[in-house]
Amino acid sequence: MRLTNYIYLLLICFSLGACADYSPKPLAYPRIIYPAKQYKSIESNCPFTFEIPVYSELKPYTADDQPCWYDLIYKPFDATLHLSYIPMKSENDLDSLAEDAYRIVFKPHHQVAEEIIIREIGDTSKGLSGMIYDLEGKTATPFNFYLTDGKQHFFRGSFYFNKKTKRDSILPIYQFIHEDIQRTLESFEFK
Numbered sequence: 001m002r003l004t005n006y007i008y009l010l011l012i013c014f015s016l017g018a019c020a021d022y023s024p025k026p027l028a029y030p031r032i033i034y035p036a037k038q039y040k041s042i043e044s045n046c047p048f049t050f051e052i053p054v055y056s057e058l059k060p061y062t063a064d065d066q067p068c069w070y071d072l073i074y075k076p077f078d079a080t081l082h083l084s085y086i087p088m089k090s091e092n093d094l095d096s097l098a099e100d101a102y103r104i105v106f107k108p109h110h111q112v113a114e115e116i117i118i119r120e121i122g123d124t125s126k127g128l129s130g131m132i133y134d135l136e137g138k139t140a141t142p143f144n145f146y147l148t149d150g151k152q153h154f155f156r157g158s159f160y161f162n163k164k165t166k167r168d169s170i171l172p173i174y175q176f177i178h179e180d181i182q183r184t185l186e187s188f189e190f191k
Contacts, residue, residue, distance in 0.1 A: 041187075044070075055075060056075065074177055080162060088151065094154070098148075104158070117133070128189075133145065159177070
């Protein structure tokens with residue numbers, strides 16, 4: 001038998017053996033390229049200021065009667081931080097606004113969230129206080145907060161991914177954005 005015949009025979013054996021046990025590969029998550037952490041201060045006619053990531057966009061909310069409501073859009077991740085400012089008419093408004101913020105978090109999410117972690121926040125040098133609500137599990141919004149000076153201003157935020165997601169697949173993205181939200185809260189000041 002000639003050498004070329006042996007090569008053909010080996011190629012036939014390898015090709016038959018390779019096709020015998022084929023199994024499809026599972027779908028993979030796409031590679032995520034995170035932008036560099038850089039921030040800029042926002043400019044508005046509203047009585048507050050804070051920093052946002054340069055890769056995000058602050059757009060006014062479309063409600064005509066709420067001039068200081070915004071959507072902070074995280075473009076690369078198809079996510080939005082909904083922000084609403086409510087001027088307080090008196091110090092008595094604080095209890096009802098804080099209760100509303102609590103109800104907005106707990107009423108729709110207490111049955112589906114695995115855990116709701118509540119953290120009090122405050123910055124005495126800026127005269128700020130508030131609450132952070134971290135929601136774990138299959139919830140629509142994993143992060144909510146409010147900030148207030150306790151006298152005139154109340155500012156609330158709620159974070160959402162714009163599409164239905166699985167928590168385990170977006171967790172690295174959420175952790176990346178969570179750092180940016182923390183920076184926003186740390187830089188926040190009422191004018």
